[in-house]
Amino acid sequence: MRKRKGNKIIKSAVFFGSVRLAAAVTLGILALLLLFILVKGVPHLSLKFLAESPENMGKEGGIFPVLIGTVYVTLTSVLIAMPLGVAAAVYFSEYAGKGRLVHIIRFFTEVLAGIPSIIFGLFGFAFFVVFLGMGWSVIAGGITLSMMILPTLIRSTEEALKTVPGAYREGSLSLGATKWQTVVKVILPCCRSGILTGLILGIGRAIGETAAVMLTVGGSLKLPVSIFDSTRTMSLHLYMLASEGLSQEKTYATAALLILIVLGINWLAGFIGRRLTKE
Amino acid sequence: MRGKSLKVKETIIEKALFLCAAGSVTAVALITLFIFSSGYSVLRSYGPLNFIFGMDWSPVNGEYGILPLIAGTLEVTAGALILGVPAGIGCAVFLAEMAKERWAKLLKSAIELLAGIPSVVYGFFGLAIIVPAIRDWLLPAVQKIDPDVPASGFSVLAGAFVLGIMILPTIVSMSENAIRAVPLEFREASLALGADRRETITKVLVPAAKSGIFSSVILAMGRAVGETMAVLLITGNVPKVPTGPLDPAATLTGTIAMEMSYAGPEHQSALFAIGIVLFILIVILNSIALAVMKRFGGAV
Amino acid sequence: MTTKKQNKRIAAAAALMVLAGCLAMTGCGGNKEDAPSGERDSIIIAGSTSVQALSEELAEAYMEKNQNATVEVQGGGSGQGIKSVEKGIADIGSLSREVKEEEKAAVSREFLAAKDGIAVIVNSKTGIKELSMKEIQQIYKGEVTNWKELGGMDKPITVVTREAGSGTRSSFTELAGITQKDDSGKELDGILKDALVQPSTGAVKETVSNTPYSIGYVSLNALDDKVAAVRVEGIEPSVETVLSGDYKIQRPFVYVAGTGLSSGAEDFIRFVMSSEGQKIVEESGFIPIKQK
Numbered sequence: 001m002r003k004r005k006g007n008k009i010i011k012s013a014v015f016f017g018s019v020r021l022a023a024a025v026t027l028g029i030l031a032l033l034l035l036f037i038l039v040k041g042v043p044h045l046s047l048k049f050l051a052e053s054p055e056n057m058g059k060e061g062g063i064f065p066v067l068i069g070t071v072y073v074t075l076t077s078v079l080i081a082m083p084l085g086v087a088a089a090v091y092f093s094e095y096a097g098k099g100r101l102v103h104i105i106r107f108f109t110e111v112l113a114g115i116p117s118i119i120f121g122l123f124g125f126a127f128f129v130v131f132l133g134m135g136w137s138v139i140a141g142g143i144t145l146s147m148m149i150l151p152t153l154i155r156s157t158e159e160a161l162k163t164v165p166g167a168y169r170e171g172s173l174s175l176g177a178t179k180w181q182t183v184v185k186v187i188l189p190c191c192r193s194g195i196l197t198g199l200i201l202g203i204g205r206a207i208g209e210t211a212a213v214m215l216t217v218g219g220s221l222k223l224p225v226s227i228f229d230s231t232r233t234m235s236l237h238l239y240m241l242a243s244e245g246l247s248q249e250k251t252y253a254t255a256a257l258l259i260l261i262v263l264g265i266n267w268l269a270g271f272i273g274r275r276l277t278k279e
Numbered sequence: 280m281r282g283k284s285l286k287v288k289e290t291i292i293e294k295a296l297f298l299c300a301a302g303s304v305t306a307v308a309l310i311t312l313f314i315f316s317s318g319y320s321v322l323r324s325y326g327p328l329n330f331i332f333g334m335d336w337s338p339v340n341g342e343y344g345i346l347p348l349i350a351g352t353l354e355v356t357a358g359a360l361i362l363g364v365p366a367g368i369g370c371a372v373f374l375a376e377m378a379k380e381r382w383a384k385l386l387k388s389a390i391e392l393l394a395g396i397p398s399v400v401y402g403f404f405g406l407a408i409i410v411p412a413i414r415d416w417l418l419p420a421v422q423k424i425d426p427d428v429p430a431s432g433f434s435v436l437a438g439a440f441v442l443g444i445m446i447l448p449t450i451v452s453m454s455e456n457a458i459r460a461v462p463l464e465f466r467e468a469s470l471a472l473g474a475d476r477r478e479t480i481t482k483v484l485v486p487a488a489k490s491g492i493f494s495s496v497i498l499a500m501g502r503a504v505g506e507t508m509a510v511l512l513i514t515g516n517v518p519k520v521p522t523g524p525l526d527p528a529a530t531l532t533g534t535i536a537m538e539m540s541y542a543g544p545e546h547q548s549a550l551f552a553i554g555i556v557l558f559i560l561i562v563i564l565n566s567i568a569l570a571v572m573k574r575f576g577g578a579v
Numbered sequence: 580m581t582t583k584k585q586n587k588r589i590a591a592a593a594a595l596m597v598l599a600g601c602l603a604m605t606g607c608g609g610n611k612e613d614a615p616s617g618e619r620d621s622i623i624i625a626g627s628t629s630v631q632a633l634s635e636e637l638a639e640a641y642m643e644k645n646q647n648a649t650v651e652v653q654g655g656g657s658g659q660g661i662k663s664v665e666k667g668i669a670d671i672g673s674l675s676r677e678v679k680e681e682e683k684a685a686v687s688r689e690f691l692a693a694k695d696g697i698a699v700i701v702n703s704k705t706g707i708k709e710l711s712m713k714e715i716q717q718i719y720k721g722e723v724t725n726w727k728e729l730g731g732m733d734k735p736i737t738v739v740t741r742e743a744g745s746g747t748r749s750s751f752t753e754l755a756g757i758t759q760k761d762d763s764g765k766e767l768d769g770i771l772k773d774a775l776v777q778p779s780t781g782a783v784k785e786t787v788s789n790t791p792y793s794i795g796y797v798s799l800n801a802l803d804d805k806v807a808a809v810r811v812e813g814i815e816p817s818v819e820t821v822l823s824g825d826y827k828i829q830r831p832f833v834y835v836a837g838t839g840l841s842s843g844a845e846d847f848i849r850f851v852m853s854s855e856g857q858k859i860v861e862e863s864g865f866i867p868i869k870q871k
């Protein structure tokens with residue numbers, strides 16, 4: 001009897017020990033990764049780095065055109081995905097019943113969410129770049145990314161719409177408003193911050209994406225002027241710098257900046273999301 | 280009169296919204312159509328079986344066997360799961376059951392923030408730290424036993440390590456949710472029956488949360504299979520079936536990304552055909568995850 | 580509450596302005612200098628697939644300058660370049676080798692537009708300074724796998740190569756003779772399967788400089804102080820030794836004319852040989868014929 005008990009204590013100790021170890025390793029590695037890149041990269045960040053053009057394929061100079069390219073591509077993708085995503089979410093949450101068709105559409109949205117980014121890249125290349133003749137360009141990359149972030153936007157908007165109490169809808173409808181008026185004037189304004197959260201998450205995903213962008217925007221380091229110009233986003237630039245070993249300093253600086261931007265964006269989304277739940 | 284036109288307007292709006300909702304169907308359909316039609320010609324001329332089970336990937340010589348790439352992808356993914364799943368689930372158990380509430384909340388949101396870090400950053404980390412670490416620390420020791428081991432550090436192990444880290448946030452976050460979703464009564468009942476905390480966790484809570492944990496693993500697997508940039512930078516891209524963790528390997532995704540830019544027409548079609556294989560693989564994995572979640576009604 | 584609303588309005592307005600800015604810039608970017616009116620000159624270049632990428636770059640720059648010219652670039656192979664000018668299908672033929680004796684009859688004029696040279700680079704730890712063509716072949720075919728077989732240290736060789744489809748890879752296998760004949764006698768890429776594959780010149784350089792006992796190859800004009808190039812058959816790779824013909828892993832890019840050149844084609848060739856055209860040659864990774 002005593003022996004069994006002792007056994008139990010040892011087993012417990014081993015179990016909790018290993019769980020603690022797993023947690024320590026997980027948290028430790030993730031922290032190490034962040035710290036490593038930030039410590040090596042942040043000292044090289046400067047206003048000059050942000051405002052100057054790269055020279056020698058990024059070996060020297062800054063990343064100004066890359067920043068602009070990132071903003072262009074991201075903005076294009078969000079401007080396309082946002083209206084579609086919100087409209088789709090409104091349909092799912094306010095209009096759609098439980099019919100078979102709706103079920104199928106939902107399934108396809110899930111499928112879209114799971115498709116690996118390189119497939120989006122292949123498709124964007126075959127369809128936008130070649131078939132539609134857009135060439136490697138901001139617009140080809142932007143539309144490709146908009147398809148990628150669409151499921152995120154639909155899902156988060158739908159979640160936000162769910163938080164609107166049913167009484168609001170009934171109240172509005174009973175006052176004689178139509179369904180559409182209810183959606184536009186009552187429901188959407190209620191969950192603005194929820195939609196914003198989704199939007200910000202979408203932006204974060206678009207900024208971080210590389211594989212899809214690589215096959216669709218080309219990679220030119222010139223400052224993009226029109227949306228039909230080839231460009232390079234920060235993630236793609238980081239890939240090029242890392243694989244070609246052009247400059248340690250610039251690589252770490254770009255990686256650190258990318259991490260800071262994405263973390264900042266995700267934190268902002270979380271902040272707005274939490275404020276939403278408080279409201 | 281006014282009511283009628285309003286009604287018409289409402290119907291039109293509903294139809295328009297429906298079209299937007301069907302946008303993802305259109306997107307999936309277009310993607311499928313273009314990937315399949317672009318990849319079809321090589322699949323037909325080379326033969327789907329030769330394509331999938333061929334051992335020789337040398338597009339320059341007109342050989343399009345992708346078995347080495349499939350093997351590379353599966354080995355790197357399996358390695359990532361072996362390294363990432365125990366650590367991730369352990370961390371989830373810790374956060375859900377052992378850590379102080381305030382700490383758990385803080386750490387969990389930190390981990391969720393990390394989920395957003397671009398994969399290319401993980402790849403860079405692998406290239407700057409893990410590949411040299413394997414090369415300079417691990418390999419000299421291994422070389423004493425096996426002098427012929429590939430000496431570059433670009434390897435399945437490096438890829439598995441980086442992907443293992445990459446999938447941690449997914450596993451931790453989803454598994455933790457699943458464990459927390461187990462009703463309090465289960466815990467109380469188990470403890471009341473005389474089970475200690477370890478037994479409660481291993482025999483009651485984890486089994487009860489298994490569908491959520493399982494889904495997290497499947498999703499992580501999908502992420503590992505589909506990941507491109509990180510593996511492209513660190514696995515060495517050698518289209519040969521890797522026979523050990525220190526062998527370099529090429530993956531399905533990495534090969535597409537790497538060879539697309541200069542590929543001739545037939546080669547390009549073959550890369551699209553790889554896309555078909557990848558697409559089918561991912562859809563199957565995700566369907567399993569969805570089905571499991573639905574069947575057990577686990578928390579996502 | 581109102582301030583919140585206002586903030587959001589301002590944010591939305593700012594986003595709109597940025598977008599409007601993009602669109603306005605699009606409009607401006609589209610306006611190019613007015614082209615002089617006149618009929619369109621159409622030039623067709625056909626031949627070597629290795630020269631194709633360079634021809635396309637040159638054609639694009641040329642068309643940018645001469646708005647009323649169109650230059651169409653086709654592949655087919657060096658032999659096809661000769662045939663197509665002979666038959667009058669193309670205005671200019673392109674070759675990535677010298678014109679053969681038996682082909683001279685079909686060609687009225689030759690223009691050496693550029694040279695393509697490839698340097699073999701090694702990691703500094705190898706201590707290797709020189710390799711023969713044969714040794715390079717043995718290494719890349721996997722017949723030699725340890726540096727000691729070549730008089731170096733007892734260390735396995737890590738071979739680095741470019742991805743399938745890369746022009747540098749195909750010229751390297753061809754020029755250094757790393758090929759194998761298949762049953763039908765077709766020349767195949769013979770680079771060993773164990774070679775690490777890197778997708779760009781920079782990545783090859785980076786990998787070779789970081790990986791002990793490794794060997795790789797890059798375009799000659801991508802050489803820098805980061806990695807050491809070996810002497811091949813005793814000759815240091817450099818622009819001079821390539822132009823003089825002493826360094827062996829190299830080839831010429833030649834444009835040829837059949838019975839004569841149209842004025843448009845003549846003008847294009849003039850552009851290629853100009854300092855502007857030669858700059859494009861250099862930017863495309865090849866060695867310009869006219870040095871500054």
